[in-house]
Amino acid sequence: MLKTQMKFLKKLVLVFSLLLGLFLLGEEAVYAEGDVGYDIQAVLPENQVDGADSFFNLRMTPSQTQTIEFIINNTSNQPSVYQMSINQAYTNSQGFIDYDKDEGSNDASLKYPINEIAQIESEVTVAANSSVRVPVELTMPAESFDGQILAAIEVIKDTKKNSGGIxxxxxxxxGLKLTETDNEVSRDLKLLSVKPAISFQKTSVVANLQNPTMDAYGHLKYDGKVYNRETDELVKKANFDNDMQMAPNSTYSFVIDWKNQPLEAGDYRLALKVSDAKGNVWNFKKNFTITAEEAAEVNTVITNQNNQKLPIWLYGLLGVILALLLVIIVFLLLKRRKSEEE
Known part of the structure; x- marks a missing residue:
């Protein structure tokens, strides 16, 4: 514990030293603007559903092959290398549609993975102050479908900041959206499991939901309650009313936060209501049990956080250091101004 506190103090000293250095540099300090130095844009083809969209929203047919293109504009004064991929849409931990390659994983209900439909080179080099067109090869499934295939083209530029390799x-x-018809898909939602878990570094109970259809859901609202099955007492509840989403053929972990209180072993019941803007309502009731082993494992997050809490005297020391730093900065600024006036 003492070693952790000493490391914390060393970091504070380093941070304050850097801040003091920046003030002493004054007008000589130079900051990088963080200019990304490039942008991308879609070359919309004739089968674009809506020309007002800035992403690919294409009407396709079974077995259709097509080459679409997008442009990478390198607006920097140096040649740059860009990594490219096409990522399946998924529902992230916040309950919204996302396209992150590292976080997404295909759900078991996904029938047409995007990596079997769209092909792209993994890397391209673009000369300074120039542009290139990047082709994307599409091959649609032979079987027709209603609904949508939802994905996104991701382009990443790595900018080396220093010799240390950072x-x-x-x-x-x-965005890349592929459809074949305007037929409305009958929406469905399934509750796959309920279990205790550590979520966002807190104790919780998680309900794993699945959208098994080829339709993207929007304006979702959640109302979940957990009851003790023995006493029928309401233990915890959670309400999400901020128009959440679910990607086609994806899962979402609905979290009921235990407010960092320890889980207790026992028998429980989840009552969960999910609704959308189209009038669909799904009501789920599911019994589940938290074993003593599961509760102990999840509750370790509370123990770890308590061990990492800093004593009050450290916060007092931090306040003293901040006050001293402020006095030094004011003194140096006044001294500099006086020198300039003389």
């Missing part, structure tokens, strides 16, 4: 990644995503 880099920042600047990325863009360009």
């Amino acid at each position: 880099s920042n990644s600047y990325g863009y995503v360009l």
